[in-house]
Amino acid sequence: MVSRRTFLAGSGAVAAGGLGWVQSSSASAATGETARRLLPSCNRPTHLHYGDVSKLSGGDQTLLTTLQGVVNRSRPELYFLFSPGGTDGVDARWLRNTGVPTTQYADPLDLVARYKNRVRGAILHDPAVPDSLNIATTLAGLENAVVADEAQARTHGLKVIKDLRGVFDGDRVKTYRWQLANLFPRCSHQLLAGLPPTMVVQAENLTWHEIARETRQIRDSSNRGSYTLDVSPALGKEAVYVRFQDSFGDDGWGPSVTSVSAAANGTPLASFLVNTPEEVPYLFDGLNSSIGGEANRFSDGGGYFIHKFTPPAGTTSLTVTVEMWNQYLVTATDTAPTRVEPFPYFRDYVVATKSLVSWLPPNGPTGELLKAHFDAVPPTTPYAGWFSNDVAGEWSGVDLAAQGGVEVLPADFYMNGTVHSGVVAPISDKVRSFTPLKPANKIYVTLTFGEGDNVQYCQRRMRDLWDDPRRGEAPVNWTVSPLLADIGPALLSHYQRTATKYDLLICGPSGAGYSYPGAWPADEVDEYLKLSGLYMRRTGMNLVYAYNHRENNAWVPFSETIGRSYAEHTPVRGIIQSWEGGDLLVRRGGLPVIGNFSPPGKAAEYKAGLDNHTKDWTGTAPMFIAGGVNAWSWTPSDVADLAKLLTPPYELVLGNAFFDLLNRVL
The missing domain is CATH 3.20.20.490 (GxGYxYP glycoside hydrolase, C-terminal domain)
Known part of the structure; x- marks a missing residue:
């Protein structure tokens, strides 16, 4: 294959994380070319220890996935069930398909003690600086360590290799520029990774009060108007959370909102246009929304966005007025509907490959730094993970990557990648045969x-x-x-x-x-x-x-x-x-x-x-x-x-x- 991309065979296998990684060549029967793997693959697993982590916190899942990355680097031994459904879940079905002998652990955190001697210790991330979790993940790969917080390290008796608390502030560009300058030279250059440092987790047993619903399938903004919504039924605790979502989740024409105001007992409480600094104090969760060309916040299909309002004590009437259109469903609750936890997924593969991981929105100063990442690797190097800001981030991110000669591998929710890359299975290179049809006027x-x-x-x-x-x-x-x-x-x-x-x-x-x-x-x-x-x-x-x-x-x-x-x-x-x-x-x-x-x-x-x-x-x-x-x-x-x-x-x-x-x- 003719490419300026550098494939690190031999000594590069060590750079990619150890002799357990397969980067061998194979011949393409169709072309006679010598084909090399674009993505590193692990050795074949012979026995897997596994547990159901679906009910664990994101922090504990992160501890286990980074442990998985270090352990599985030489040969996969750890596998986790992330999907609900137990033995019927997707992860369990794929595990059965491997045909590899297994041992189940009722408490998967017991695996930390079992494999503690395989890691040097822990890299402590700073909970006050979310992006430090990605720096800790990069360091975990380089130092053969796990990512943990102080309480986890103490609970599991892990030696602290590096404490990132207080090292970084909230300046994302400065944080990732430091990483690019100081850690990238030590990393494998076969892969760049992009993972969100945190995720939004849904609270359980919430009561949502339906406030308003568009019952017609409207996709042309013909119902655009100013709607005053009475969210008083959700009063009862400190705050009220108002959620906007698609009333017809299967066709992708959800609510669009341009402006919001709120009044408590008739007294103005908030007023803002979306996607402005004035919205920031009230936008509780906007990760599943996008900004449209009319400066509107929208969310289609299964997405949503949530605004939070904190009325004075004793408030008996709370109204929210929005300029809104398309297929809206508005609900409200008095309980925080989500919480923020570390994002654990795909970190096993990142740690095992000793890859650099960042989270840089592809526009503005962060986009300029992301471009510097792409410029630092040879053409056709993959960027694995994803981009922020939903669809808009996708379009901008994939476009920026292409301009930098980089293709994207959407993989931020790809679980047990170290195991799946090593399971051997026959792949056919035969093109599917078919019986040609005679053209007709159809x-x-x-x-x-x-x-x-x-x-x-x-x-x-x-x-x-x-x-x-x-x-x-x-x-x-x-x-x-x-x-x-x-x-x-x-x-x-x-x-x-x-x-x-x-x-x-x-x-x-x-x-x-x-x-x-x-x-x-x-x-x-x-x-x-x-x-x-x-x-x-x-x-x-x-x-x-x-x-x-x-x-x-x-x-x-x-x-x-x-x-x-x-x-x-x-x-x-x-x-x-x-x-x-x-x-x-x-x-x-x-x-x-x-x-x-x-x-x-x-x-x-x-x-x-x-x-x-x-x-x-x-x-x-x-x-x-x-x-x-x-x-x-x-x-x-x-x-x-x-x-x-x-x-x-x-x-x-x-x-x-x-x-x-x-x-x-x-």
Whole structure:
């Protein structure tokens, strides 16, 4: 493979964390190239000690995942169940699939005592400075230590290797600039990681009072207005928490709010515009929301945002007035609905690989420092984890990474990565065969579950979808990451082996790692697509669901140059361009590129959207529609329901037959 990326074989294995890490070469049968692993993989586990950590605090989970990283670096021995459901949970199902002998611990914290002799001690993070948790994680990998607070170190008898309390202040840029200068030279340079230092945990047994609900599916702001809401039913304790969420969580058109004011017993209590300094004291939880082009805070699907108001003692009437529109559901409670805890996930893999981990929003001064991280590594180095600020952070972060020649591996909720990377399983490089169809004057539809670039989705949500008993009733394409060949070969093997004739695995956006090819430097984009071609051939994929890049808040179609690079360096037979209205159908580099069409709602409404989209079809030539399926709200059962509605002239087909037809008639 031609790449300026440095693969640290030999002595680099030590730099990556010890001789337990596999970075061997393998031959690509399709190209004859020598292929190296993009992501380090651990040795094969022979026995796993495991426990259910789903009820533990984020702090205890962080202690265990960093212990897991040190221990599993040489050979995986520790595995944890994070998902609820016990033996039926996703983590338990994958553990059974490994076929590795196991020993269960009723109290997983007992594993600290069992393995304490394998670590040098603890790095204490500073609870007053959340970002110190990431600095502690980087140091834990370098010092063969765990991350803990003072109480945990004392409880478990851990020697304090480094105490970060009082070392850093709240200046995030200064903190991570220090880390880049002082710790990065000691780290492995095979991987950059981005993980939030904290997470919001839901409180249990809350009583939410419904205050207002939009019962119509409104997506055009036609109900925009000023609404005065009586939240007095939630009075009773020190504060009132007002939550805004989507009243129709399956179609992604949740509440939009621009301004908020509150009055206690008729006396003004608060007044602010969203996304201003004046909002900050009242925004209790905005992590699941985004800021729109009209300076509006919005949250779609399963997201929400919460404002907190603290009325004077004795208040008997509390009203909140908001300028709001779309599908809102407003509820209120008198109890803090969430708490903040350390974010524990994926830290085993970061510690084991001795990688640098940060959390830098991709805009402003933090974005400039994040760019400096990308500039410090060779092209096609992966950035594993995620970005802050939900969708806006995703677009800005992936774009910034692409400009820096870096592809993204969404992995912040990927659990037990050290184990899954080491489990050996057969991966087929054979492209799925199919029987070509004779073109007819029909409306050919192919449906695709998105999100497959996201390895945590492949590990968690996709497994639940895959286990739907109605999977296989209707043809559907499943995007997956070809990088699972490195970081989760047994996961990819399971999907390959258990796919029905109606399940087709295709490459998720936009190749070997999530990226926008059009944003890459012109002299480096071929390296990303060569890498993508290598992994697609290794995993038997020849279709891709892809993004390009954004200009002036709009997605730009693929250029001839990008299409030609896909055609030259990958086995792709066609491209579905996501985030496009469904009217794009062109050739680029000789490859058909079709826009993604995603009507809202479930089966009946989706069918109505298709009917409206095709109403001008004359029936004198075939028509082609690449239908997007929302992986977070749809299931194979929903796909099966839609398939029953797609009667002639519709014909539902898999992507291979779809693009074969398209290549012959376009």
